[in-house]
Amino acid sequence: MKNLLALAALVLMSQPAVAEDAAKWSLAIHGGAGTLDPAQMTPEKRAAYEADLQAALDAGAQILAAGGSAVDAVKAAIVILEDSPLFNAGRGAVFTWDGTNELDAAIMDGRDRSAGAVAGVKTVKNPILLADTVRTQSEHVFLIGTGAEEFAVSKGFAVTPPEYFATPARREALERLKAKQLSALDVDHKFGTVGAVALDTKGNLAAGTSTGGMTGKRWGRVGDAPVIGAGTYADNRACAVSATGWGEYFIRVGVAHEICARLRAAAEAKLALADERTPSTGVAAAEVQYVADAVMAEVASLGGDGGVIVVTPAGDALFSFNTTGMYRGRATSTGLREVAIFGGEAKASHTPDH
Numbered sequence: 001m002k003n004l005l006a007l008a009a010l011v012l013m014s015q016p017a018v019a020e021d022a023a024k025w026s027l028a029i030h031g032g033a034g035t036l037d038p039a040q041m042t043p044e045k046r047a048a049y050e051a052d053l054q055a056a057l058d059a060g061a062q063i064l065a066a067g068g069s070a071v072d073a074v075k076a077a078i079v080i081l082e083d084s085p086l087f088n089a090g091r092g093a094v095f096t097w098d099g100t101n102e103l104d105a106a107i108m109d110g111r112d113r114s115a116g117a118v119a120g121v122k123t124v125k126n127p128i129l130l131a132d133t134v135r136t137q138s139e140h141v142f143l144i145g146t147g148a149e150e151f152a153v154s155k156g157f158a159v160t161p162p163e164y165f166a167t168p169a170r171r172e173a174l175e176r177l178k179a180k181q182l183s184a185l186d187v188d189h190k191f192g193t194v195g196a197v198a199l200d201t202k203g204n205l206a207a208g209t210s211t212g213g214m215t216g217k218r219w220g221r222v223g224d225a226p227v228i229g230a231g232t233y234a235d236n237r238a239c240a241v242s243a244t245g246w247g248e249y250f251i252r253v254g255v256a257h258e259i260c261a262r263l264r265a266a267a268e269a270k271l272a273l274a275d276e277r278t279p280s281t282g283v284a285a286a287e288v289q290y291v292a293d294a295v296m297a298e299v300a301s302l303g304g305d306g307g308v309i310v311v312t313p314a315g316d317a318l319f320s321f322n323t324t325g326m327y328r329g330r331a332t333s334t335g336l337r338e339v340a341i342f343g344g345e346a347k348a349s350h351t352p353d354h
Contacts, residue, residue: 024333025064026199028317029056029077031087031327032192033244033307038342046341049086053329053339056080060196061331070198070206070240071109071132078105078128078208081194085167087327088192090126092167093212095174101165103212104226105131110205110234117226120145124152125160128210131226133157141228145220170215177216192327193225195242197234197311201333205311207232207240207256214247223247229257236313238264239288244326245306249299258298259310262291285316292320 031053060077064070082090093101105127106117116135119142124130130152134143143151153159193211200206209232211225224231224247231247233256234240241256250256266283292310299306300322307321309328317330321343329339 023201024199024315025201026311026315026317026330026332027057027060027064027073027077027196028198028309028311028319028330029053029060029081029194029196029328030242030244030307030309030319031056031081031194033305033321033323033326036323036325036342041341049327049341050339052081052084052086053327056194056196057329057331057337057339060198061337064198064200065333067201069202070200070204070234071107073198073200074107074196074206074208075128075132077196077198078194078210079126082126082128082210085169086192087194088170088212089194089210090212091165092170092192093165094170094192094215094217095166096213097174097178097216097218099174100162101170101212102217102220103127103165103210104222105208105210106226106228106232107131107135107208108206108228108232108234108240109135110207110236110240113235115141115228115232117142117228117232118144118148119222119226120220121148121152122162122165123149123159124157125164128208130155130157131208131210142226144222165212170212173215193223193231193244195225195232195244195309197240197242197309197317199240199311199313199315203236203313205234205236205240205313207234207242209242209244211244224250224255227251229254231256233257233260235260235264238267239313240311241308243306243308245299245321245323246304249302249304250306252302253295253299253304255295255299255308259292259295259308262295263288263312266291282314283312285312285314285318288312288316289318289320292318296320296322 056077060073063073085092108115195209209225238260325342
């Protein structure tokens with residue numbers, strides 16, 4: 001049986017995409033999940049969020065539709081969200097207790113499981129690009145603080161001044177937290193971490209995540225976003241995952257890797273049982289949703305909340321969250337285009353690509 005499973009894994013690795021559709025691609029993005037109240041969402045505010053989500057979705061989708069790589073699509077989508085003051089990543093990141101903005105990011109290529117991550121950086125406009133530079137231009141995976149900033153300068157990154165990241169809304173949240181001795185959850189009500197996961201036409205998967213952490217964080221606190229296997233993971237044999245939520249719980253569950261590990265096991269089991277008469281077609285979308293929901297339920301059982309986005313080798317793009325809402329979007333080569341904010345809603349259009 002062990003040899004059979006090993007053979008199944010080898011077959012799966014050699015077939016990263018669905019053979020009958022070589023041009024298949026898929027993309028999902030998120031801009032954070034949390035306690036979102038529709039009554040507090042003005043039409044103007046909603047339009048602004050949806051516009052930035054759509055811009056990020058379009059940036060990634062254009063790369064994939066043109067035959068570009070999953071990694072490049074993930075970076076393109078996340079840069080748009082990092083540059084928006086609406087999300088807790090890059091410009092618009094929350095403040096630490098000391099009144100600074102400390103940024104974390106990670107990216108992973110499912111083709112070879114190469115990964116790069118940075119944490120606690122204060123002078124890099126787009127941390128996701130620095131994380132990818134760690135992946136491609138160093139022998140390391142994870143760099144932090146001033147060391148990561150020194151590495152950035154050595155690779156040609158401009159030093160971004162602190163005022164670029166600061167926004168009045170995030171400053172007010174910190175002041176309210178201190179004045180009323182509140183927790184980060186009391187002032188934020190949502191986790192504005194951003195992320196993207198993609199499948200490209202060559203069958204490769206990628207995942208990326210970027211965040212400013214939690215309002216009022218101290219002592220160099222780092223959440224799940226830059227932790228490979230917790231908030232970010234990609235493996236061509238299974239899936240690509242980006243998470244958003246209460247990072248301590250996502251780290252404890254190892255959410256991103258846990259989802260991929262379960263899906264990889266399911267795919268291998270199907271291949272092991274398949275024969276010429278009943279070939280395996282991979283893990284069905286309903287099974288993927290079940291696995292993602294089950295892992296998020298485990299997070300909830302420990303007291304945490306948030307959400308994940310998942311893309312599979314078959315091109316399925318889905319979401320799972322245990323909060324009232326999650327800023328999200330998805331696009332596929334089959335023509336699906338969707339952005340949504342609250343649970344149970346979807347603003348979708350179908351425009352098949354040619």
